[in-house]
Amino acid sequence: MKATLTIQRGSPGEMPRVENFEVGFEYGQSVLDGLRAVRFEADPSLAFRFSCINANACKECMMLIDGKVDYACTVRLKEGVTNLAPLPKKSLIRDLVTEIAPPDERL
Amino acid sequence: MKITKNKGATPDAAHIETDVLVIGSGGSGMYAALEAAKAGAAVVLSDRSLIGRGGATVMAQMTVAAALGEQTPDHWEHHLSDTLAAGRGLCDEHLAALLCEDGPRRLREMDGWKVGWARENGHIKQAHAPGHDRPRCAYVDFLSTGPAVSRTLRSRLNVTDGVRRIGDLLIVDIAVRDGVACGATALHLTTGRPVTLAAKAVIIATGGLTGLYRRNSASCNMGGDGYALALRAGAELIDMEFVQFFPIGHLAPRLVGMDPIMWDPFRYKLGGKLLNADMREFEEDYLTSDSRSDGRYVLTRDLATYAITKEVEAGRGSPAGGAYLSFQHVPEAEIRNAFGPVVDRLAANGIDLASRPIEVAPIAHYHMGGIRVDETMRTRVPNLYACGEAVGGANGANRLSGNAITEALVFGACAGQAAAQTVSGRPSSWQPEAAQGALDLLRSAKDRDAPNLAAIILELKAVMADLVGPFRTGEKLQSAGQAIERLKTEIGELPVSSAETFDPVLIDWLDLRNMLLVAQSVALPALARTESRGGHQREDYPAMDDKWTVNQTVGFSGGQMHLGRSTPSGDRTMR
Numbered sequence: 123m124k125a126t127l128t129i130q131r132g133s134p135g136e137m138p139r140v141e142n143f144e145v146g147f148e149y150g151q152s153v154l155d156g157l158r159a160v161r162f163e164a165d166p167s168l169a170f171r172f173s174c175i176n177a178n179a180c181k182e183c184m185m186l187i188d189g190k191v192d193y194a195c196t197v198r199l200k201e202g203v204t205n206l207a208p209l210p211k212k213s214l215i216r217d218l219v220t221e222i223a224p225p226d227e228r229l
Numbered sequence: 230m231k232i233t234k235n236k237g238a239t240p241d242a243a244h245i246e247t248d249v250l251v252i253g254s255g256g257s258g259m260y261a262a263l264e265a266a267k268a269g270a271a272v273v274l275s276d277r278s279l280i281g282r283g284g285a286t287v288m289a290q291m292t293v294a295a296a297l298g299e300q301t302p303d304h305w306e307h308h309l310s311d312t313l314a315a316g317r318g319l320c321d322e323h324l325a326a327l328l329c330e331d332g333p334r335r336l337r338e339m340d341g342w343k344v345g346w347a348r349e350n351g352h353i354k355q356a357h358a359p360g361h362d363r364p365r366c367a368y369v370d371f372l373s374t375g376p377a378v379s380r381t382l383r384s385r386l387n388v389t390d391g392v393r394r395i396g397d398l399l400i401v402d403i404a405v406r407d408g409v410a411c412g413a414t415a416l417h418l419t420t421g422r423p424v425t426l427a428a429k430a431v432i433i434a435t436g437g438l439t440g441l442y443r444r445n446s447a448s449c450n451m452g453g454d455g456y457a458l459a460l461r462a463g464a465e466l467i468d469m470e471f472v473q474f475f476p477i478g479h480l481a482p483r484l485v486g487m488d489p490i491m492w493d494p495f496r497y498k499l500g501g502k503l504l505n506a507d508m509r510e511f512e513e514d515y516l517t518s519d520s521r522s523d524g525r526y527v528l529t530r531d532l533a534t535y536a537i538t539k540e541v542e543a544g545r546g547s548p549a550g551g552a553y554l555s556f557q558h559v560p561e562a563e564i565r566n567a568f569g570p571v572v573d574r575l576a577a578n579g580i581d582l583a584s585r586p587i588e589v590a591p592i593a594h595y596h597m598g599g600i601r602v603d604e605t606m607r608t609r610v611p612n613l614y615a616c617g618e619a620v621g622g623a624n625g626a627n628r629l630s631g632n633a634i635t636e637a638l639v640f641g642a643c644a645g646q647a648a649a650q651t652v653s654g655r656p657s658s659w660q661p662e663a664a665q666g667a668l669d670l671l672r673s674a675k676d677r678d679a680p681n682l683a684a685i686i687l688e689l690k691a692v693m694a695d696l697v698g699p700f701r702t703g704e705k706l707q708s709a710g711q712a713i714e715r716l717k718t719e720i721g722e723l724p725v726s727s728a729e730t731f732d733p734v735l736i737d738w739l740d741l742r743n744m745l746l747v748a749q750s751v752a753l754p755a756l757a758r759t760e761s762r763g764g765h766q767r768e769d770y771p772a773m774d775d776k777w778t779v780n781q782t783v784g785f786s787g788g789q790m791h792l793g794r795s796t797p798s799g800d801r802t803m804r
Contacts, residue, residue, distance in 0.1 A: 133730060150483030150578075161683040166734050167727035173283040173448045177488040179376055180282040180448065196486040215419050216731045227280045227394040229243065229417050229424065 125199045127156055130207040131217045147199045154194040169217035185218050242423040247273040248652040250428035252400050255284030257617025257641035258434030259382035264645030266391035274392050277399040281383040283448045284436045289375030291494040292366030294631025295332035299352040301363045305329040315360045316625020317763045318778045322798040323604045324623035328636050335638040344381040345369050356497045358630040360529045366631040371571050403462035404663035410613035411658045414667035421730045423671045427659035429652035430612045432644050437618040438747055442593035443694035446490045455619040457743035459600045460785040464608035467621040467782050468598035470755035471764040474699045476533035478592025481549035484578045498567040504553040505545040531627050531763050534591040534699050551590030556582040597624045606644035616644035626763025674724035674735055682737035697752050702769045706756040713748050754781040
């Protein structure tokens with residue numbers, strides 16, 4: 123099966139650009155699996171946050187998935203297009219990475 | 230503590246001064262920070278990820294071993310005797326005793342901070358885990374031990390003065406001046422700025438190295454950073470050949486939103502049968518060499534890993550290449566009663582335990598080896614400490630279930646106290662030159678032609694899993710050494726970058742610089758140890774050999790790795 127990840131990319135101050143990546147997947151795999159595959163296979167410079175990979179314990183992989191705030195590690199990949207964008211109410215750092223740390227835990 | 234723009238040669242680097250720098254904010258790092266602050270030190274608690282979210286602690290589901298004696302009479306010496314037996318003769322008894330003796334105090338402290346240990350008739354409930362002589366393991370329902378421990382420690386940090394928390398800070402190297410640790414150099418991920426940190430004491434609390442393996446139960450940041458930091462700073466590692474594989478890591482069907490080691494608590498509570506492709510139980514076939522079992526959940530982790538691997542090799546594996554784990558003999562109501570909402574999460578993954586078995590296989594889970602320290606968590610480098618899984622020695626060749634979180638809390642507290650004591654009233658020995666090498670390295674990062682580093686990390690994980698995994702041979706280990714050298718050449722000596730902020734390519738390069746060094750520090754002593762013991766199994770040397778009741782140490786100087794040997798808990802003067 124093939125999934126197309128349509129990803130909003132860029133840094134603050136730039137015009138956001140949208141890039142498409144096609145990844146093969148097996149039933150049951152997560153959007154985070156797809157994002158990691160994009161880095162291994164196509165573009166290692168794609169930036170997104172994650173830590174626990176699969177356990178939904180760290181809560182770092184929050185992003186906008188098809189217009190809804192969700193965790194990339196629990197939403198399943200599907201055939202066809204999945205739209206990914208950074209969290210809209212957090213300040214953008216780059217690509218899908220936003221500033222989600224509490225203010226007193228930043229440099 | 231003050232933060233200034235660093236003037237002069239490094240205009241873009243930020244500079245921070247503190248008494249104690251803690252690297253890593255899992256259970257051990259947070260506990261160290263709390264104790265150091267309690268003793269009056271100014272503390273910086275740093276993490277490459279978010280504070281208290283990454284690492285291993287947050288992933289733990291069960292269990293925390295301590296001789297609380299809440300439901301069954303117990304004494305820490307019984308816990309010690311089980312820990313030493315599991316360690317197959319290689320434990321540092323001083324560290325193991327510290328873990329067991331101080332464990333109850335830390336669990337009760339956590340209880341007072343409302344971690345929420347499961348209770349029965351008013352007593353903290355203690356499960357009976359394999360290798361323990363009695364029920365000894367506390368936990369938080371349902372499968373929430375790690376998140377509860379992390380949350381509790383984060384809450385304590387919120388109400389503790391003197392700890393500055395800084396996330397998204399990747400430590401590149403410990404700053405060492407005249408052989409003494411005096412701080413660190415870091416990359417601030419969200420801004421891409423270098424940061425220098427002057428600290429009178431540095432505590433490495435970066436956890437283990439299971440991220441070096443293809444299948445692992447760790448967060449992505451568990452690639453062994455701390456071991457590489459320690460080696461380059463001049464500290465020694467010990468027992469690096471002993472990697473613990475958790476036998477029944479989830480394999481199939483694909484499960485999202487849950488930790489792959491989740492089946493352990495199911496087995497504690499409900500039993501559960503390991504079956505081969507013929508749907509036959511096989512654990513007892515492998516029981517001959519170990520009598521420490523409770524009759525219900527029988528094999529210790531090293532033996533269960535062996536049993537499953539051998540069944541697969543004999544052509545009796547499950548379709549995905551592991552074993553079946555079945556709860557079909559357990560009434561549905563009992564499963565629901567034991568795991569409540571978890572049953573619904575499983576249903577969302579298409580798993581119904583009452584009707585179908587799942588598939589499991591060994592998965593890299595914990596590292597017994599680590600940084601060599603004394604009973605106050607001091608390394609041989611003055612002012613450099615380590616704690617938690619980053620430390621080697623307490624668990625010898627094989628760790629008992631339940632000892633990892635206890636070790637995190639106890640060793641964290643100990644390191645925090647010791648570091649605070651060291652810095653009290655002393656001036657900083659910081660010199661900017663101590664950070665120069667790491668700053669130069671960061672500044673040399675270029676957007677140049679390079680192989681896909683993310684793919685090289687995958688390649689390294691495959692090398693480690695296939696050649697330095699649970700079952701090793703001299704030939705495999707030699708090939709691993711060659712593969713590691715080849716990958717070193719591929720990444721080159723200078724970092725690669727792709728962006729100014731949050732640059733995953735630069736992060737991968739810095740990670741590989743560490744991972745390749747650490748991979749070598751596992752493969753080298755594994756090749757030298759010509760016997761099988763605990764987490765180190767050699768197919769070409771299948772028996773335990775008394776001559777090998779020694780610990781191996783790894784040091785690094787002049788660009789070379791050196792192996793040494795010492796007697797367990799023996800010559801402590803060399804530290």
